Amino acid sequence: MSEIALLEWVRGPGFQIATIILVVGVIIRIFEILMLGRKSNLAEAKGSEFASGMRTIVTRSVPTAESFKRSSLTIVAGYVFHFGLFVTIFLYAPHILLIKGVTGLAWPALPTPVVDIVAVVSIIALLVVLVHRFNNKVLRYLTTSGDLFAWFVTIAPLVTGYIAFHRIGMSGPALLAVHILSVELLMVVLPFTKLAHAFTIFMARWYNGAISGYRGVQS
Amino acid sequence: MASQSDKEKTLGDVLRSHGVSRRSFMKYCATTASMMALSPAMIPMIAEALEKAKKPSVIWLSFQECTGCTESLTRAGASTIENLIFDSISLDYHHTLQAAAGHGAEAAREEAMREHHGKYLLVVDGSIPMDNPGYSTIAGISNYDMLMEAAAGAAAIIAVGTCATYGGLPKANPNPTGAVSVGDLIKDKPIINVPGCPPIPVVITGVLTHFLTFGNLPELDDLGRPMAFYGQSIHDRCYRRPFYDKGLFAETFDDEGAKKGWCLYKLGCKGPTTYNACATTKWNNGTSFPIEAGHPCLGCSEPEFWDGGGFYKALSIPTADIGETALYAAAGAAAVGVALGAMNRSKKGSAAKAHEKVTLEDLEK
Structure with a gap:
């Protein structure tokens, strides 16, 4: 297969397959969670589920002083690469074109050099969390091969995107094909790994808050 | 078509007879060397080789194509040295450009193939229909047969244009004629791909110059294209x-x-x-x-x-x-x-139903 044929495949059928797996995987998993159902709580409600749930989405997204002190590196690097992923995925002009092509929705892009810097910072942050994972005894003990795989599929699109933009090491079609392929890998594994938190995190936080709200305790 | 006396002239003779000065000839050699990423030390070598080169016999076959490639080459512009080099090859067969027609044209092709067997350059533009040979024929000969016959005695093949190199427009989905490229059919001859719709004229003359100078093909990339132009x-x-x-x-x-x-x-x-x-x-x-x-x-x-x-x-x-x-x-x-949710629920329901409470009797057993 020539490089250009590979590119055409990843832009066409490859992307289609990845989209189907992502959409089907995420929806089935969400349905599974939502339809699991809970035993009805016979105790009288002592507060609002909704308000407490919404509040918890915010409060659990901001670290407390104590937990920040305990694992400041993980929190800072974590925030940096999550913010970086958001910027590189949603605020880079060619990506907005893709989203517009698929959904019809568009918004202004950040200047390319800004996205470029953010991508580099995100890659560094992801490397820092990996090094920290191996340097910290407890983290190393808890690490599974699934964690390393999730790390790999997250950093791969950033690295391949960076070298595709700067055209390092391979021909134009190969660079773009490898980048798109790495994104397709991420799309395919996302619903079935811990990366599914992209869709479940706020749901889970709301639910934690809602339980406390019902009991009338602080979440 | 070129006459016999013309064929004995060297390229240098032809260029001189067209009034090309030594200075502009050397300039062309220097430009070609730099364009093809050759060392400046090669310039005198290119000049000498071109001077002495006998007009190579070229057979040009046009299959499923739009004649844009020929237009691109023949209408490249004013009388540049590139054009003169192209003009001074012995284009023994090109059914769009040659004066002869019908049997006369085919006879010219057969004669060139016989006379220069193993030495002529074969230039092909257009793709080859493999579905029904009737989609494209020349003098009643299918494109496939003509290509195979002409390729057998060729020193090298230059596939000109995207149709000849990859199948091009005729091969576009759903490829109604079953079009294939020259490289899909011929595996035992050196092939230079010069794609483009149409390709740049100077790329053709650059490749010809390289062939005349060194007697071999320029460095090609993985798609068979000269690195000097497609690098x-x-x-x-x-x-x-x-x-x-x-x-x-x-x-x-x-x-x-x-x-x-x-x-x-x-x-x-x-x-x-x-x-x-x-x-x-x-x-x-x-x-x-x-x-x-x-x-x-x-x-x-x-x-x-x-x-x-x-x-x-x-x-x-x-x-x-x-x-x-x-x-x-x-x-x-x-x-x-x-x-799935409904299945999970019914499973949960039946599990709850099947659940038996532990009684005192059970504990005493």
């Missing part, structure tokens, strides 16, 4: 590249960005994935190239460029209809999700 992408040599790097794009063909000459990526430019010499060699005697004229690169020197998802669709946009795919997938997944 760099349009994007990497584009004068609008700084705008791409800054993220300054023309959104439409007539907005402020377009007027300021910003990058044409959003308008579907295929420059980043296209390898050709347009941005450096340019067209119409070095006047400009498509991007300079405000139009995105179509990627015409790459395989399957007709089926690359649309000329005006940016490279980052998937070629398939992803929105529709996602909708169908979501609808299907929702149905499956409901079914």
Whole structure:
């Protein structure tokens, strides 16, 4: 297969397959969670589920002083690469074109050099969390091969995107094909790994808050 | 077609008889050497080889094509040395350009093939239909038969244009004629691919010059294209590249960005994935190239460029209809999700029903 044929495949059928797996995987998993159902709580409600749930989405997204002190590196690097992923995925002009092509929705892009810097910072942050994972005894003990795989599929699109933009090491079609392929890998594994938190995190936080709200305790 | 006495002349004789001075001839040799990334020490060698080169016999076959490649070469511009080199080859057969017709034309081809067996250059433009040979015939001979017969005695084959190199427009989906490229059919002869729709004229003469000088083929890339001309992408040599790097794009063909000459990526430019010499060699005697004229690169020197998802669709946009795919997938997944949920619930229900409470009697057992 020539490089250009590979590119055409990843832009066409490859992307289609990845989209189907992502959409089907995420929806089935969400349905599974939502339809699991809970035993009805016979105790009288002592507060609002909704308000407490919404509040918890915010409060659990901001670290407390104590937990920040305990694992400041993980929190800072974590925030940096999550913010970086958001910027590189949603605020880079060619990506907005893709989203517009698929959904019809568009918004202004950040200047390319800004996205470029953010991508580099995100890659560094992801490397820092990996090094920290191996340097910290407890983290190393808890690490599974699934964690390393999730790390790999997250950093791969950033690295391949960076070298595709700067055209390092391979021909134009190969660079773009490898980048798109790495994104397709991420799309395919996302619903079935811990990366599914992209869709479940706020749901889970709301639910934690809602339980406390019902009991009338602080979440 | 060339006469017998013409054939005995060397290239040097021909160029001199056309009034080409030594200075402009050496300039051409120097330009060719630099264009083909050869050392300056090669310039005298190129000059000497071209001086002494006997007019090579060239047979040009046109199959499923639009004659754009021949137009590109013959209307390349004023009388440049490139043209003269092209003119001074012994073009023994080219059914668009030759004066002879019918049996006379075919006789000229057969004679050239016999006389120069093993030495002639075969130039092919157009793809070959493999479905029904009747889709394209010349003098009642199918394109496939003519190609195979002519290729057998060729020293080398130059596939000119995207149709001959990759199948081109005739091969575009759904490929009604079963079109294939020259390289798909011939595996035992050296083939130089010179793709483009049409290719740049100077690339042809550059390849001819290389063949005349060194007697072999230039260095080729993995798609069989001469590295000297197809070694760099349009994007990497584009004068609008700084705008791409800054993220300054023309959104439409007539907005402020377009007027300021910003990058044409959003308008579907295929420059980043296209390898050709347009941005450096340019067209119409070095006047400009498509991007300079405000139009995105179509990627015409790459395989399957007709089926690359649309000329005006940016490279980052998937070629398939992803929105529709996602909708169908979501609808299907929702149905499956409901079914799975219902199954889980009934499982839970029957488990609860089957649950037996532990009685005192049980504990006493």
